[in-house]
Amino acid sequence: MNRDVLTYLCRSFYLKKHPVLQEKRSYKENYCRALDYFVRKHDSGNDTFAFSMLEHYCNSLSGEEYLPQTFTPLAESEIKHAMRKIAALKIKRFKALTYRFVFVVDCLFLCAFLDENAAKAILQDLKVFFPTRCHRKLDLLFSALYRGTALEKGMDSVAELVSFWNREKKFFETPIKTILVTATMSAGKSTLINAVVGKRLMRTAQEACTGHICRLYNKPFEDGENSVSASQLIFDADADTLLATEKAGDCQIASSYRTFAEAQNRVCIIDTPGTNSAINRSHGVTAKKAIRDCQYNLLVYVLNANQLGTDNEISHLKYIAENVPKEKVIFVLNKADIFEMSEDSIEESIQGVKADLVQLGYEAPVVYPISAYFSLLIKLKLAEVPLDKIKEKKLAIYMEQYSIPEYDLGRYYNVSYENAGDDILTQMSIRCGLYGLENILLGE
Ligand SMILES: Nc1nc2c(ncn2[C@@H]2O[C@H](COP(=O)(O)OP(=O)(O)OP(=O)(O)O)[C@@H](O)[C@H]2O)c(=O)[nH]1
Ligand SMILES: [Mg+2]
Incomplete structure (x- = not known):
């Protein structure tokens, strides 16, 4: 198995505590469809792996069986509307919050986790959908992810996610x-x-x-899931899938x-x-x-x-x-x-x-x-x-x-x-x- 596949197989996902989990079904669906849009647009070459990850994301966030392949992709004319919802401020328990930064981290995690140059292009693309006044914070976020620099006050919503990202990145930098x-x-x-x-x-x-x-x-940290590499990558293999994979032939499994x-x-x-x-x-x-x-x-x-x-x-x-x-x-x-x-x-x-x-x-x-x-x-x-x-x-x-x-x-x-x-x-x-x-x- 080449190293590239391992950087997918061995990923840990920050999904069990993902902030979007608390949202309504329609919000989650919009969020997943927007992720789907960017994965289709930016993933080059390894698309089957990124799609497997996307599938895992969407299943976990929506709590339903979700197959991105069966989705009708969002058209260019639809993405603006979808992103407006994601970039918006929401009022929750008398507090304003936004998922815009979380969305950026998710997008980069799926499409360009270990590729800063590709990530730069994605960030440029994403900025179009966010108000200009928050571009500086997006740059700060980018630098926190790819350079390990600190976040600013008021970016708490994404602090834990960034710290898990950095842990994961460090893990992938060490030899096996x-x-x-x-x-x-x-x-x-x-x-x-x-x-x-x-x-x-x-x-x-x-x-x-x-x-x-x-x-x-x-894997870099416990996310409660086992991954297997069989005919495709499965990021949430249950006991039966593990057993079948082990019986079928040589196999690769990843787990914390x-x-x-x-x-x-x-x-x-x-x-x-x-x-x-x-x-x-x-x-x-x-x-x-x-x-x-x-x-x-x-x-x-x-x-x-x-x-x-x-x-x-x-x-x-x-x-x-x-x-x-x-x-x-x-x-x-x-x-x-x-x-x-x-x-x-x-x-x-x-x-x-x-x-x-x-x-x-x-x-x-x-x-x-x-x-x-x-x-x-x-x-x-x-x-x-x-x-x-x-x-x-x-x-x-x-x-x-x-x-x-x-x-x-x-x-x-x-x-x-x-x-x-x-x-x-x-x-x-x-x-x-x-x-x-x-x-x-x-x-x-
Ligand atoms: N008493 C005792 N039994 C053990 C111990 N470790 C393994 N066993 C038992 O030995 C048997 C074989 O264990 P496995 O782990 O399947 O052995 P294996 O070397 O992987 O076997 P193969 O894959 O068939 O070569 C099982 O019934 C285990 O429960 C031990 O430390 N003490
Ligand atoms: Mg054995």
């Missing part, structure tokens, strides 16, 4: 860190990815599950990650199929091709605590040692929760794995233990996602288990418990390995 996750079948790759992202976006199952390469990008650190660098996590499915041999071929051909900064090798030392495990470890530069690889020992402290020690298992890795040519390898499943439950709970009874019970059992000092996996990471404060779930996230691993994966 790409992390590929590999393992044998059912080691917990997808569960681990879901835990890091804090959402159940990747399919998980006991049997061979992931069959394709799925790239999961983060729920992380402990506030600042979000750009990240792409690549989920791959297990390498040893006897029934679906193509899975192994697909995974190995991705390991060889994809560009990534880091490869996370997930070891399954249930399968240590098996022929499949050793053979895949060998493959990685032979095909991936050693400094790019980190090892994660998943399902650490299955160890019975009295019978089998995590420490012994880690030493055993390390000895195998040394044999394969890794100097001083580090192995990070984690319980991905517990991690995911913690993240969901922290985000106040409702859990069913069984998951609530499992969470309670894990909490009890990880209160025992011997289970504390925090010691394998360079993390201080001071980071967690009094919050029991954050403390548990350190104990189960999640907090430390997230730092390693998503930090600088």
Whole structure:
């Protein structure tokens, strides 16, 4: 996927709190039709993407199924009237307000978010529809958006929108860190990815599950939506659409990650199929091709605590040692929760794995233990996602288990418990390995 598409796929939208939401249906429709007019006029080349965004805008603002393609576009003679409504002052609760600045930001966001020159032309076009006395403020707004300068008093209606714009712009200016996750079948790759992202976006199952390469990008801020790139861009994919997209073939999904650190660098996590499915041999071929051909900064090798030392495990470890530069690889020992402290020690298992890795040519390898499943439950709970009874019970059992000092996996990471404060779930996230691993994966 080229970079251009990503600057659409990974967008966050300021729509849940959009000021026009409070207006009447007829006002919203006029607003959307005017946006439609400018998108048609100014979007060149990438029009399918801008139209997908416009569709998302109009659906969200109107709360109805809206297809810009079925719209009769506004004629030149109609746009004046439509814009007069948008540029006008309205009296609401004894206060005068206008959506003119918000409209300008929306237009530029849809048509020229990362292209200052194109934005300049659009601004000129828009100015024709606004009273001359507000042109200076429009210039100020433009400079706040594209140069990061301050807004003036009396432009409060657009201040929050501009601050989200700047956050988003900064996000797109940073390079993407790409992390590929590999393992044998059912080691917990997808569960681990879901835990890091804090959402159940990747399919998980006991049997061979992931069959394709799925790239999961983060977005600049939480807007409550997941985007997918399939035959077209969908900015508000529901669970069924996500599932169908993942099943259909290689896919790209974007969603804001729920992380402990506030600042979000750009990240792409690549989920791959297990390498040893006897029934679906193509899975192994697909995974190995991705390991060889994809560009990534880091490869996370997930070891399954249930399968240590098996022929499949050793053979895949060998493959990685032979095909991936050693400094790019980190090892994660998943399902650490299955160890019975009295019978089998995590420490012994880690030493055993390390000895195998040394044999394969890794100097001083580090192995990070984690319980991905517990991690995911913690993240969901922290985000106040409702859990069913069984998951609530499992969470309670894990909490009890990880209160025992011997289970504390925090010691394998360079993390201080001071980071967690009094919050029991954050403390548990350190104990189960999640907090430390997230730092390693998503930090600088
Ligand atoms: N006990 C325990 N089970 C886990 C953990 N992580 C994942 N599992 C379970 O392991 C099974 C496989 O998990 P997945 O995340 O689908 O594994 P995967 O590696 O993506 O599998 P494929 O895509 O088929 O290769 C599921 O039933 C998970 O619930 C863990 O930390 N502890
Ligand atoms: Mg999987």
